[in-house]
Amino acid sequence: MSRRLELSDPHRRVRFGLAVLLAILTVIGGRLVQLQGLDGMKYAAAAEELRLTTLDLPAARGQILDREGNPLAYSVEARAIFVDPELITAPGRTALALAPLLGESADELLPMLTAQGRFVYLKRELDPSVAQAVMDLELAGIGELVEQRREYPAQWTAAQVVGFVGQDGTGLAGIEDQYDDVLTGTPGQLVYERGRFGLPIPAATQSLTEAVAGSSVQLTLDQDMQFILEQAVATANANAGVSTAQAVVLDVATGQVLAMAGSPGYNAADPGSVSGDQLANPTVSHVIEPGSVNKLITFAGALEEGLITPETEMTVPDNLAVSDIVINDAWGHAPINFTATGVLGKSSNVGTVMLAQRLGNARLEDYLRRFGLGTATGIELPAESNGILVPHEEWSGSQAGTIPFGQGISMTVLQLASMYQAVANDGVLIPPRIVDQVIGPDGTVHDQPGSEPRRVIGPDTAADLRYMLESVTNEGGTAPLARMDGYRVAGKTGTAQRPNPDCRCYAGGGYWATFAGFAPADDPRYVIAISVEQPDGSGHGGTIAAPVFTSIMSFALGDNGVAPTGTAAPEFRLTTDDA
Amino acid sequence: MSALPAYDRPTRVAGRRTQPVGRRPESTRVSLQRPVPVTAPTATRRAPFIAVILLIIGGGLVTLLVLNTAIAADSFTERSLSQQIDQLRLQEQQLQREVGTAQAPAALAEAAAELGMIPAGAPSFLILNPDGTTEVVGPGAPAVPVPPPAAGGDE
Numbered sequence: 001m002s003r004r005l006e007l008s009d010p011h012r013r014v015r016f017g018l019a020v021l022l023a024i025l026t027v028i029g030g031r032l033v034q035l036q037g038l039d040g041m042k043y044a045a046a047a048e049e050l051r052l053t054t055l056d057l058p059a060a061r062g063q064i065l066d067r068e069g070n071p072l073a074y075s076v077e078a079r080a081i082f083v084d085p086e087l088i089t090a091p092g093r094t095a096l097a098l099a100p101l102l103g104e105s106a107d108e109l110l111p112m113l114t115a116q117g118r119f120v121y122l123k124r125e126l127d128p129s130v131a132q133a134v135m136d137l138e139l140a141g142i143g144e145l146v147e148q149r150r151e152y153p154a155q156w157t158a159a160q161v162v163g164f165v166g167q168d169g170t171g172l173a174g175i176e177d178q179y180d181d182v183l184t185g186t187p188g189q190l191v192y193e194r195g196r197f198g199l200p201i202p203a204a205t206q207s208l209t210e211a212v213a214g215s216s217v218q219l220t221l222d223q224d225m226q227f228i229l230e231q232a233v234a235t236a237n238a239n240a241g242v243s244t245a246q247a248v249v250l251d252v253a254t255g256q257v258l259a260m261a262g263s264p265g266y267n268a269a270d271p272g273s274v275s276g277d278q279l280a281n282p283t284v285s286h287v288i289e290p291g292s293v294n295k296l297i298t299f300a301g302a303l304e305e306g307l308i309t310p311e312t313e314m315t316v317p318d319n320l321a322v323s324d325i326v327i328n329d330a331w332g333h334a335p336i337n338f339t340a341t342g343v344l345g346k347s348s349n350v351g352t353v354m355l356a357q358r359l360g361n362a363r364l365e366d367y368l369r370r371f372g373l374g375t376a377t378g379i380e381l382p383a384e385s386n387g388i389l390v391p392h393e394e395w396s397g398s399q400a401g402t403i404p405f406g407q408g409i410s411m412t413v414l415q416l417a418s419m420y421q422a423v424a425n426d427g428v429l430i431p432p433r434i435v436d437q438v439i440g441p442d443g444t445v446h447d448q449p450g451s452e453p454r455r456v457i458g459p460d461t462a463a464d465l466r467y468m469l470e471s472v473t474n475e476g477g478t479a480p481l482a483r484m485d486g487y488r489v490a491g492k493t494g495t496a497q498r499p500n501p502d503c504r505c506y507a508g509g510g511y512w513a514t515f516a517g518f519a520p521a522d523d524p525r526y527v528i529a530i531s532v533e534q535p536d537g538s539g540h541g542g543t544i545a546a547p548v549f550t551s552i553m554s555f556a557l558g559d560n561g562v563a564p565t566g567t568a569a570p571e572f573r574l575t576t577d578d579a
Numbered sequence: 580m581s582a583l584p585a586y587d588r589p590t591r592v593a594g595r596r597t598q599p600v601g602r603r604p605e606s607t608r609v610s611l612q613r614p615v616p617v618t619a620p621t622a623t624r625r626a627p628f629i630a631v632i633l634l635i636i637g638g639g640l641v642t643l644l645v646l647n648t649a650i651a652a653d654s655f656t657e658r659s660l661s662q663q664i665d666q667l668r669l670q671e672q673q674l675q676r677e678v679g680t681a682q683a684p685a686a687l688a689e690a691a692a693e694l695g696m697i698p699a700g701a702p703s704f705l706i707l708n709p710d711g712t713t714e715v716v717g718p719g720a721p722a723v724p725v726p727p728p729a730a731g732g733d734e
Binding site: 071151153224563 | 668669672673676679680682683684685688699700701702704706716717718
């Protein structure tokens with residue numbers, strides 16, 4: 001009764017109702033403050049997190065171009081197909097469905113589909129169209145990723161220079177390796193809010209960091225000349241007993257490398273198919289003992305120091321004792337009254353050593369170093385060798401007798417070409433370079449600093465040397481095979497003994513046949529150096545290397561429209577018996 | 580009191596600019612009396628005002644809806660267009676690849692050989708002298724069929 005009485009009291013009733021209402025409101029209000037105020041930021045962030053999606057935008061790797069702008073390496077968009085093995089319910093059926101599209105057998109795919117873990121690449125570097133066909137199958141647990149694939153359209157051509165990239169897209173050899181930083185771009189990112197169907201929500205938060213493509217590298221190589229050169233070294237390599245042949249073409253006026261290769265080479269699009277030691281660029285990383293092509297420097301020194309002129313007469317026997325060894329000429333003969341030109345033209349070792357003795361070891365070493373031997377040229381390629389040139393104080397007695405004609409000293413074929421470039425270029429050596437320019441993603445051209453030309457001999461000495469070198473390819477010289485119809489050719493042959501790696505001696509090591517020269521002799525445009533390594537052969541520079549020279553040089557001159565100079569070669573006086 | 584000059588303004592603008600400043604207090608007094616008639620009518624005069632407001636709100640909502648729909652539709656169009664761009668880009672890439680492969684020296688040599696072409700020897704040059712005479716220099720001989728270089732065959 002009393003309770004009824006209490007409730008029946010309107011004042012109490014109102015106050016009671018108010019208290020209940022206030023209590024409910026306090027609870028609701030408190031919760032509101034908690035959600036909106038205290039934890040508000042957290043919930044808003046979590047909600048945005050659900051909608052926000054980050055899309056990585058890969059940056060295109062720069063191209064590698066030849067001097068004409070033909071692409072030697074470029075990147076295309078590709079896809080990788082991966083599997084989350086935990087989501088695969090019927091591995092056998094999935095493998096059978098994927099096999100024809102991926103070009104693999106189901107047996108090969110099966111272990112990947114049942115592997116441990118949650119991510120396995122099934123196949124990489126696929127064409128997007130193939131990947132689309134795979135995704136259209138709508139198989140659970142199979143996904144695709146965007147990636148890049150490197151294309152080498154010229155395949156074998158210039159592979160040793162261009163190099164290749166690894167699966168992660170970093171350069172592993174050649175220019176791809178040396179210029180990796182330049183070629184690699186900066187990846188971008190797109191962050192956007194995503195709606196229910198994965199579509200970007202219009203007018204919502206978006207932040208786009210554009211990917212910046214890598215710069216392109218333009219080489220000084222001529223793709224066509226490179227192809228011809230590779231054919232020529234392959235032809236030389238086909239001779240009996242030849243293990244490898246190498247050649248380098250330089251532009252006389254600029255020192256730029258127009259073509260370079262060593263056989264057998266490899267396919268840049270498939271570097272995995274050959275052994276690792278075949279992936280190098282032997283023209284810069286492999287040293288040879290040059291043989292008689294090195295006589296050039298002995299003569300350069302003797303001429304420059306005024307010890308001889310091309311007409312200086314000297315009586316040369318066919319052997320000469322130096323320290324503990326006897327130097328022989330390649331052929332036996334009674335003492336001959338040579339001119340200096342004749343000593344070079346006939347390639348007399350004894351005559352050359354007689355000149356070197358007048359020059360002295362210190363001055364000889366000085367000239368060798370002036371011509372760049374013993375120091376890497378600084379070309380923009382990885383793993384360049386310095387060559388081997390011991391200081392003259394440490395020369396053994398026999399080395400002092402053999403270095404003048406190119407034994408006991410080692411150089412790369414590139415260094416050999418560079419030596420002759422200096423003579424062809426009036427005595428100014430321009431260290432060879434192979435990168436012409438770097439082109440930014442926006443098309444701006446960054447010229448490369450280039451190399452510092454340096455005078456190694458006077459212009460008169462260079463002119464005398466050109467005259468003497470031309471006698472080599474003319475009547476009585478050692479390289480009639482280097483002669484070309486219509487053009488005057490200057491050059492020098494070499495045949496060096498090759499050390500036998502088994503006994504660390506020369507016995508049974510075979511030979512290097514070398515040739516270096518330029519044309520036209522009276523207005524040189526191109527220098528070519530060649531080395532043919534023959535562990536079992538016995539070909540001479542004049543017979544086995546000179547033909548390689550003419551096949552490359554005739555293409556170089558004809559393709560670039562170099563007309564014969566129309567002048568006739570002078571008469572060469574090789575011995576005093578000549579008129 | 581600060582509101583007074585605001586009421587004052589229309590009168591002043593309506594009047595001549597040359598009106599003497601001294602007349603100002605009089606016009607102020609007139610404009611103060613103006614609001615008096617506005618307060619007189621009631622609900623009947625409010626109805627059109629509410630209708631206008633409703634119209635504006637309704638119109639705004641409809642416009643917003645139309646705009647939203649348009650934006651959403653555009654985003655679908657954008658998506659399909661960008662898909663088309665992607666597809667065309669891949670197509671371009673494919674075509675460039677074919678061109679690149681076909682213009683590689685080894686491929687060209689092979690294609691030329693298939694057409695029965697043979698490598699030309701050293702060319703001759705036709706020299707135009709300043710006096711108008713011409714001369715031919717160089718070895719220039721007809722090319723002889725030699726086995727063409729094996730394409731891609733550095734092996």
